[in-house]
Amino acid sequence: MATKSMSCSSSLSLFSSPLTIEQLIDVLNLLKRCGFPQTRWHELGLTLGLYKNTLDIIKRDSDTTYECLTECLSQWLSRADNVDSKGGAAFDSLSDALKSMNENAVADKLDQEKHNACSALAIDIFNTHHPLLSQFLTDPVSVAIMLQREGVITGQVLASVESASPSVPNQHEVLLAAIIVAIQNKYSLLQTFASVLCKFTGNIKLGTIIQRDYDKTFHEHDHLILDEEESSESSGCDSNKSTPNYGGPLYIPQCKSRDFDELHAKFAKMFSNVRKAISKCPPPLEDLKTFIEDFNSDLEAELSFISNLQSVMRLIRKNCSLINIVILEAVVEHFEINDAQKYIDDYKREIDESCRSLSVDLCLNEPFDVVRASPPLKCETATYVLGWEATEHKLKDVTDIVSKSSGKFIKLINIKSIESITITCSFPHSLTGALIIKLSENLELLIKNGLVKLTVGYCTIWKKQEPLEEDLQKIKEQSHDTKRQKELKETVQQLRNILNEKEKELNKIKEKLQEMSSLKKTKEDQNEEECALVELKEVKEATNDLKEKLQRIKKEYDIKCHTDSASASYKIIKGMRMEKEQILTNKTGLLDWNESLIDIKREIAELQEQISLMSVHILNEREENEELMHKIKESLIDYKRDTLKLDQEISSEQTLVKREVDQQVIHQEIKEQLGKLIISVELHQTISKLSDDSGGPHTPPVEVLMTSFASHHKSNKHWYSPGFYSHHNGYKLCLRVRANGESEGSETHLSIYIHLMRGEYDDTLKWPVRGRVNLELFKRKHDKNHFAGKIEFNNDSNPEATGRVINGILLRSGTAAFVGEGGATFIPQGLLFKDYVKDDSIRIRITSVDLSGQGNSLPVSFATNGCIFEFRVNNFSALKKYNGSYVSDHFYTHEEEQGYSFVLMVYPNGVGANKGKNVSIFAHLTKGLNDDQLKFPFRGEFTVQAVNCHADQNHIEKVIRINEFTDPNETYGRRVAWYNVTGRALNGYGFPEFLGHEQLEYNKENNTQYLDDTDSILFRVTKVKVMSV
Incomplete structure (x- = not known):
């Protein structure tokens, strides 16, 4: 270890500033390792600041290219000619010179050498203090929260630390392992880690020691x-000496x-x-x-x-x-x-x-600092962005604007300029709330002086033309006080009351529409026509009045949620909220506040959506009834014209008997026309929908309406339709839709799949299935030229998608196969949003299904109940109660301990947003016996089952896929280099929502039970497919 430290320290001196002539051989070796072409020594010398005459003399007196390069670097290290004006004899000057010569590959290797040397030293410091950190680090969850906010660790690591509670050693293990990875990627994060530790009373000593070693190592040059x-002070500081320094x-x-x-x-x-x-x-x-x-x-x-x-x-x-x-x-x-x-x-x-x-x-x-110090944390940094030209202002302007807006709270660190002037300042962490209030009170002054953006700590206080959505997002991420939550709850209740009142008004309008519909059958003269028009006008006015009320309600709600940022009360409340947010950083209850606020906001959003849908529905009703009354009006006009014609005929010489007969015929024809018109309108208003509660098995053609499309597009969760049958006594099917695409259609297309389901007639059918399903996606805006497509089950289909369903996904309408067939690129999203989405929904019609079976009626291909590897999670309820986790023994992807080594990690109470709702399971790579012979990153999939202990079917089964789509950054499939004491990789991939808690106990209807009477669950790996070997 000592040899390694000395070597790293020696190499670090090479990257210090300035370099000296004694380091000539080190610089030569460095350029050689990085692949610098020696023939370009002359151009390098000019770029570093040497004169042409000097280089010509070097060329004349040297025999080889290597000697020329050596003498050139010697002159540079001696700071000859114009070297100082080019940045001096420093590592950064050499790197910049190589980049200006387009030797980018050499410059990158040079920078990597520096990074590797610094990273090795930083990790060495961390490992030195690792035993103390493992034993004495206090409040690891609060430390992890601040580290995540400072960008040292990811949100996934934070969730892992929280899920390891209440086991403090496990929390230490997860957190410290993640910090090692962070330091390896960016060595300066060790300094940030030390600064964060100093913010917690119990960790001050640990943080101070690490900071001292960091400064000693990286600042000694x-x-x-x-x-x-001060020049005489080099031997220490003893307060007992007679002449103190x-x-x-x-x-x-x-x-x-x-x-x-x-x-x-x-x-x-x-x-x-x-x-x-x-x-x-x-x-x-x-x-x-x-x-x-x-x-x-x-x-x-x-x-x-x-x-x-x-x-x-x-x-x-x-x-x-x-x-x-x-x-x-x-x-x-x-x-x-x-x-x-x-x-x-x-x-x-x-x-x-x-x-x-x-x-x-x-x-x-x-x-502006006079002593090198650790850079301030984000929570201790304030940033002003001003729309100034640097050449048009003096430093006095900067100091005035900072002092007038913040008093003496903050200290200027530096000033930068790209398009605007960015002023970075630091302040004591304990004064965060007071600083926010002070800045808020002077916000008008800052805006008048060209303020573009103002941030304090993690929070943006003001941003020019900031949209409401972004502001709401920031409020969601901050802790709110009880008073603010109470105000939001009162707003929600007010909206509910208003919504109920508007529903009553809507019902009254519907009653009026029904009365109008009954009147249209009996109105036969001009007076009745006028009454109908008056009624329609009243309905129209009532509809417009309701629309205006709804708009007014939305405006009032916007005002409540986004108050005037210039008002004093808004500034004080926001400042108090920021101060509370900083205080609560050290408390583990912070996430509960955020979750409560998210639930309130989600409830408000749902109410807004209901109000919007009501407005759309009213507008649609108004349009349809206007069209209906227009047709009725035309019919009445025709009737009047025919009546007038009859009157003219009466005045002629026709007999009274013939006139009465003709009049009855005409009246009958008009009556039939009106009846047909009414039926046509009623049919037009009625939309055929396939739903879970509709009676009887449905067969094509059937239609299904996918609502809340925008929400599904944002989350990209799987949406399953109700079930339907291919034909009478046929195969049961359902649709699966990914609004934001899947696989090669991800984020570019709408993806639609057909899944087989367990049906009533499976015993009499043949398997596997072959054939096609024809679909139409309705063009809602024009009601013609619908988008047609087909999905085929053929010999190239996945066997799991065409076989009889034994295990699968439990839906409201039955059990569906885990794998389906379909189109990942069914329709481009640009075309979809242009013509096919209406009222936040899409309509899909299954026009025809032509399926037949091959072979016999046995289940030819389905997810097997067999076992490659299985493990049992005992004491499940205790692990669930205390947010514990279980790690399986390791297993190999191939027989006889060949292939890749994995473990499965189970969280009985879930992780992240699924905590308290689902059982989560993840697959983690481990260090294996065959890693040197294998290809990384790993690419493949596992079929994992939670076994139904009541019957050999209806096992909960999902496929964990680690491929280029689920692992684009090679986070989960990379070879294990850093791991914890269990030997597993820190990051795993799987399903946070593998099994819902409501499914654990016995379900009589489905004959399922996954948590057995011994308080344990059996998990199996039934199939492994490797694609990276």
């Missing part, structure tokens, strides 16, 4: 400038402008003089520490490790910046150190003059 009193290295970043050099020099001079003044008349150490802790409670952890004045002064300097020395001012003022006050006043005056003259474009990407 940084450029340091020492003042006269109150110094420490002052961090001066590289590549600064001359103006910033002057600012740093002024600060160093001021701080040195103030420190001397304090050392002449030092305040009591404990009083000084107490005052600083009262000033910024976030410094309590660091103060607990301080035992002398020198360290206190270092901490004060660390919390100062070039333009913010508030903490130093407060100490000098509080302890009345008058000799130091004049130096502070002079410095403030000089800095103010510099800020007034210094243009913002000269400050871009320049650090």
Whole structure:
């Protein structure tokens, strides 16, 4: 381990800044390893800042290309010619030069060398402290929540940590294993991990030690400038020495402008003089520490490790910046150190003059910190985005806008510019709520000064032209106080009451429509026609009035949910909410608040959807009745015309008898026409639907209506239709629809599949099935040119899709085969949304089914009840109650321990959103005996059963597929490199909703029971298919 650490430290020095001539051989070897073409040495020298004359002399005096390259790098490391203006002799300058020469592959390998060296050192530090972390890390769930918000771990890891409760060792194991993977990908996340630990009282010591080792390892090569009193301090800090040193290295970043050099020099001079003044008349150490802790409670952890004045002064300097020395001012003022006050006043005056003259474009990407410190966490960072031109503003404009909007809460870190000016600041974590309130009160000032976006911690306080949906999403992710939840619940209740009233009004309108329908049969003269028109006008007015009321209700609701962001009450409430969100970060109940809020929002959305559907229904009724009355009006006009004609005939010389006979015939014809018209309208209003509660077995042609299409498109969950039969005494079938596509049609097409079901006549039918099913997707907007398609069951079909159904998926209408046949690319989504979706639904017609069986009536092909591997989860109820998990023994995909090694992990109480609702199961790769001979990533599938202990059928069966669609980033199928003590991979793939809790107990109707009388469930792997060998 020592040899490895020394090697890593030596290689790290190669990537430090600046490089020296002693590292010439290291630079040569590095370029050689990365594949730099030596013939391009001349161009490299020019790019690094060497003059052409120098390179010509090198070429004249050297015999080989290698000697030319060596001498070229020697001149560069000696900083000859114009090297300093190109960034100096530094690793980053060399990498930038290679990229400008289009040697991108070499530059990438160079950067990878640096990353590998740094990652190895970071992991070495982490492993050193791993035993202490495993034993003493407290509140791992709260730590994981903050790490997830800081981007160190994923939401899936957070869910795994939570699901490992109440076993703290298991939580430690999952969390620490995930952090190792994160550090391997980005070594600086070790520093973030240490900073997060310091936010929790019980973990402060762990975080401080890791941060100390990180700084010692990665910052020991940084450029340091020492003042006269600090230069002698190199052997430690002993408070008992007669002449204490109150110094420490002052961090001066590289590549600064001359103006910033002057600012740093002024600060160093001021701080040195103030420190001397304090050392002449030092305040009591404990009083000084107490005052600083009262000033910024976030410094309590660091103060607990301080035992002398020198360290206190270092901490004060660390919390100062070039333009913010508030903490130093407060100490000098509080302890009345008058000799130091004049130096502070002079410095403030000089800095103010510099800020007034210094243009913002000269400050871009320049650090304002005076001491290198850990970068602030996201929860301690505030960001202003202003629509400014950097050349048109001074640094004074930046300091004014920050100080006026936030007071003395925050410290400027840096300023960046791409299209707008981005000002990044840090602030004490404990003052989050107060800062949000302060910024909210000054929001109008910021907007007038070109504010584009304002964020504090994890929250966006204001964003220019931010849509309502995004704001609601952010509110959903934040913790809400009880008062806000109560307001939302009251709003929901108000909407329910309003909805009930509107339903009553709608029923009254329907009654009027029925009365109008009965009147149309008896109205035979002009007066009756006018009455009908008056009735229709009343209905039309009532409909319009209802529509206006609904619109007004929606507007009132929008106002309640999204209040005016400029009002003082909105700002205060939002600030209080943000403060509460930060306080609750350390409490495990945070997710329960979010889940409650999500449920309320979902309920509100459902009510909105019902109101919208009601509006659409009323409009449709109005259109249909207008059309109906128009036809009635035309018929009455024809009737009037015929009557007038009869009157004219009466005035002629026809006999009275003939006139009466003709009149009766005409009346009868008109009556028949009106009857046909009424029947036609009624047939048009009646839509044939296939539903679970419809009587009798249905055979084609049948139609099915898929509602809530937008919701299914967003979630892309499987939607199954009710069952129907291919013909009388035939095969039972159902449709399965994926609104957002499946497999090659994912996110581009609507996918439709046909699944066989267990039917009443299966014993008399032959298997497997062959034939076709013809479908039509209705073009709803034009009611013609419907989209036609067919699904075939042939010799190329999956045997599981064509065989008799023994085990499968339990639906309301029966048991369906797990695998179906169909079209993953049935219809493009662009065409679908244009013509085929109406009222948030699509209509599918099964026009005909032509199926027949081959062979005999035995179940030729179905998911077998046999067993490749099985395991039993005992004490199931206890694991379910305490959110425990069970890991099976490992098994191999091939016989005799050949192939890939896997384990199955079962969560009896579910994970994530399925917790408390379903049994979850996942397949995890493990380290196997044959990994060196296998191809990775693994691609294949497992058929997994939860066994029905009451009968040898109706086993819950699903296929876990790990392929290019389910695992595009090779997260689950990659070879196991990092794993926990069980030997399994950290990430597994499977079904969070494998088995519903309501299905566990005995079901008399289906004759199923999966949790047996011994409180255990038997799981089987019945089939394995490997496609990556």
